[in-house]
Amino acid sequence: MFGAIFKKIKQGLAKTRSVFSGIVDLFRGRGRVDKAFLDELERRLYLADVGGYGVGLIVDKVRQAFIDKEVTGEVEAFVKAQLRQMLSDPSEGIRYAPTGPTIVMIAGVNGSGKTTSIAKLAKKLKDDGKKVMVAACDTFRAAAVEQLSIWSERIGVEIVKNQQGSDPASVAHDACDKAKARGFDVVIVDTAGRLHTQVHLMRELEKIHRIVSRQIEGAPHEVFLVLDASTGQNAINQAEMFSKSVKCTGIILSKLDGTAKGGAIFAIKEKIGLPVKFIGVGEGLDDLEPFDPDSYVNALFE
Numbered sequence: 001m002f003g004a005i006f007k008k009i010k011q012g013l014a015k016t017r018s019v020f021s022g023i024v025d026l027f028r029g030r031g032r033v034d035k036a037f038l039d040e041l042e043r044r045l046y047l048a049d050v051g052g053y054g055v056g057l058i059v060d061k062v063r064q065a066f067i068d069k070e071v072t073g074e075v076e077a078f079v080k081a082q083l084r085q086m087l088s089d090p091s092e093g094i095r096y097a098p099t100g101p102t103i104v105m106i107a108g109v110n111g112s113g114k115t116t117s118i119a120k121l122a123k124k125l126k127d128d129g130k131k132v133m134v135a136a137c138d139t140f141r142a143a144a145v146e147q148l149s150i151w152s153e154r155i156g157v158e159i160v161k162n163q164q165g166s167d168p169a170s171v172a173h174d175a176c177d178k179a180k181a182r183g184f185d186v187v188i189v190d191t192a193g194r195l196h197t198q199v200h201l202m203r204e205l206e207k208i209h210r211i212v213s214r215q216i217e218g219a220p221h222e223v224f225l226v227l228d229a230s231t232g233q234n235a236i237n238q239a240e241m242f243s244k245s246v247k248c249t250g251i252i253l254s255k256l257d258g259t260a261k262g263g264a265i266f267a268i269k270e271k272i273g274l275p276v277k278f279i280g281v282g283e284g285l286d287d288l289e290p291f292d293p294d295s296y297v298n299a300l301f302e
């Protein structure tokens, strides 16, 4: 089981791995930890999108620990440990409500992968034995409700929806009522893709947030921001803008399979400070994995 998950992460990171192979080559070559080695390590970590702060930190620590020593597997293991540490976070998985339905809101810009990630997450939770509902609060776009309906049918989870153009907050209200009345464990709320410049849509997101918090104690229990991994630095700007509107609690990093920028996760983690909860590694229903720093870093160096 674990082997299968690791294989999927490895495949999902194939493009990013090709970038990290430059770092691996550096470790596997013979030599000493000297200025030339450290410069090269710095350069390659930059190329891998690890980000200024992280690169500085790692190179400094390697200098302190290994200067004038031979480059061995120990140096590689040390760097991997530093990278792992940068990603590790005490809050893993989903924070569930102690009683009653857990409300998970999903936010993000157009096309970042929200609806697909919701489908994947719904399936995962259903497979775990949870009673799952999705709420089609993206009433902005005609096809959006339909897209979520098709997924919910395919997975076999309940959907609460209304016509296109109706009030998204009222759909959220409805979903909360039904979830309470019928004992659902989790409600995953889809929202309209918003460019963070679209003030109207940002207000709507705040309204959904406000409505669910009135309906259910402690809700929303999670607000996951979906970031498209291929957008790199821009993802950080998006996160900053969204955080002004609603308090996000975690990140779903989507589309890692399509990009060589998987190293940006280090910069994202450092700059945004939110835990990465899940990673998207493909378009299929089973292509969402809980984020695990160990597997992630190991996969990069395979």
Ligand SMILES: Nc1nc2c(ncn2[C@@H]2O[C@H](COP(=O)(O)OP(=O)(O)OP(=O)(O)O)[C@@H](O)[C@H]2O)c(=O)[nH]1
Residues within 6 Å of the ligand: 108, 109, 110, 111, 112, 113, 114, 115, 116, 117, 138, 144, 192, 193, 194, 254, 255, 256, 257, 258, 279, 280, 281, 282, 283, 287
């Ligand atoms: N390769 C790959 N494609 C993905 C992944 N996640 C989503 N996609 C694709 O990205 C596209 C957009 O996904 P959606 O889930 O519709 O994105 P969205 O954020 O809901 O978009 P809007 O509702 O328009 O804002 C679709 O073609 C998905 O199949 C992923 O992890 N890997």
Ligand SMILES: [Mg+2]
Residues within 6 Å of the ligand: 114, 115, 116, 138, 144, 193
């Ligand atoms: Mg969508």
